[in-house]
Amino acid sequence: MNKRFPKLPLFRGVRGSAALEFVLVIVPFLLSATSVIGVFSASYAVNVLRDGAIEGARFAALADQSTIDGCERSRELITKALKITSGLSVWCEPVEFSSNSYEKVSVQLTVPLFGLFSGQTILKAQSSAPREIQ
Numbered sequence: 001m002n003k004r005f006p007k008l009p010l011f012r013g014v015r016g017s018a019a020l021e022f023v024l025v026i027v028p029f030l031l032s033a034t035s036v037i038g039v040f041s042a043s044y045a046v047n048v049l050r051d052g053a054i055e056g057a058r059f060a061a062l063a064d065q066s067t068i069d070g071c072e073r074s075r076e077l078i079t080k081a082l083k084i085t086s087g088l089s090v091w092c093e094p095v096e097f098s099s100n101s102y103e104k105v106s107v108q109l110t111v112p113l114f115g116l117f118s119g120q121t122i123l124k125a126q127s128s129a130p131r132e133i134q
Contacts, residue, residue, distance in 0.1 A: 038113070045082060045111060046123050052078040053105045053127040060092055060103035061129035067092045067103060074105050087111065094131070101131035 052074045060070020071092040078088060087110040095102040106126040113119050 042111070042121075042123070045109065046125070048078060048081045049107050049109055049123055049125040050127070052081070053107045053125040054129075056090070056092065056105040056107075057103050057127040057129040060105065061131045063132040063134045067094055070103055070105055074107060078107065078109075082109075084109070095128065102128045103131055104128040 055077055056070040056074025058070075059065055059073040060067050071090050074092075075088065075090045078090070079085070089108040090105070092103065092105045095104045104126070105128070107124070109123045110120050111123060113121055
């Protein structure tokens, strides 16, 4: 009952097609995977910068703290979370607006792009908090 199927000439040259199919599938997969990782890491960095600016402004606005203390606090939190040593700029300033005093913290981070794109991008965040009255 065992019948042998005849070899068709159409399938005679399929040797090595698995390796070609692997390459054709893995290249777009790796490109999309690195793109997703890049988007997620940039999103995380933006959130850390935003939260660092908010916390620095809140800390600087406390009655017993100064503007410089808020800058140092913001820089410390961001460098701990992102594990970076360069490319971070933090500047703070007191702002007067309609007879109210505010503490303003701005942060900027220069990060290299990876994947298909090369170069650098700048991530920025800014926050302000009303100054406590002593």
